[in-house]
Amino acid sequence: MAYLDISDVGISFTRSGKTSEVLQGVSLGIEQGEYISIIGHSGCGKSTLLNIVAGLLKASTGGILLDGKEVNSPGPDRAVVFQNHSLLPWLTVRENVALAVDKVFRGRKSKAERRAWIDENLALVNMLHAADKRPAEISGGMKQRVGIARALAMEPKLLLLDEPFGALDALTRAHLQDQVMEIHARLGNTMLMITHDVDEAVLLSDRIVMMTNGPAATIGEVLPIPLERPRRRLELVEDAVYTHARAAVLEFLYARHAAPALAA
Template identity: 70%
Template sequence: MIMSQPYLSISRVDMDFSRGGVTNPVLRDVNLDVQRGEYISLIGHSGCGKSTVLNIVAGLLRATSGGVIVDGREVNSPGPDRALVFQNHSLLPWLTVYQNVEIAVQKIFKGKRSAAEQRDWILHNLDMVSMSHALDRLPAEISGGMKQRVGIARALAMEPKVLLLDEPFGALDALTRAHLQDEVMRIQSELQNTVMMITHDVDEAVLLSDRIVMMTNGPSATIGQVLDIDLPRPRDRLALADDPRYTHYRHEVLSFLYEKQRKVEPIANARARGAAGTREAAALRA
């Protein structure tokens, strides 16, 4: 069987952070190949390096060793081929909904598309996230879910090769989150984007993903397991609730996370006991 060349490749990535002469190992030997059009979710306990991985792919951080290749080109800096959507919408508060998307489109397509073509493209992307009715509103005049829609529209308008989502639904209420998840599934099905998303939500990961990448606990975190999600698309959350495959995948992820938590708790308890003993000894000396 001939395997296609990965569209996104993370190869032998290590990451250390140093401050005050102390070096902290964050990531060790992270390797992942992603095919074009795949939806990948990164999940793991807080502090496992998920955001660090995403920021290295985005070009916001340089790995201590190893590297990232997107569509045959090495990632050395941020670029329009990788659009990042944060948990915080990051809209410019003095610009309208339309202008927040326009600023990205003008930057990317200046000299490549006419003003009319750029306007049509902006309107197309805002329509895709159901925000055409709020073109002239400022961010302060729309809800949190609507702000995230505009952030996603801005990212999609850049026509990125890889869409990076850093807990894009984490700050939203349950109903808004579910609706926006459905919108992202619809858009990804239509555009066949390559997506890498960070999440702490197991159900979200199973619902949206083709594969779930489970990270071990830090320090020196790495990929502990990759789970293939073999569920037909389009996916209906209500139908999947009674699907034994969905339940199985959910159980696999929860089991992995629970086992990692069980391993880290004795270490944390031992550190707490050690710290308490140190404080007690200092008190006695005093």
């Protein structure tokens, strides 16, 4: 059995007597330490699937197992990094990370050990120098680094990333992508990321899961990315494996499964 086993998952919502089927028959196995990206057009249920894995939504059909245990509610074994950093503005960077650390490790680590663990994770994302600043005093990219540090500090079995770089400028996004690759190489986290960015998906992923359009969206194709790690973006610009993978994703999204508005 896979480390994360998504089995025949479907979900529908009923509003005003009308039922809308968002996902249907989604099955995917993810091994420990894999970096998986899910890509598809808006409305294909990518974030809905991630929210089901996070335990924030309950599937209508099918089920999910993480490390052999059923997923049916939120838990510290799954940490989510959203596009919006969700930092509390009245707390410092260190205090924002401490919220998660205290919840997970109170009773297991002393106060001094928790502080050291917080600082270790802030150092991992190069934010220890700003530990005493508040969110209003740091940039958008720095806020997202704090969000990643907070998630990592929970020591989750699975790190869920919901378009984590989508609100950032191109240069900041590239820096954070490189940093996430370094963290993944160092810690070996299992990561599941939602993205709209084809280049981002190819650069970061071991496999790319491509979703069909909704309603009743499902997995259309899973594309392995056989690029050696570590990956350096400048070296990949003319790499044949990289360009082939990029072309395969674009062909799926814009030829075989064009967005409804484009296909009309």
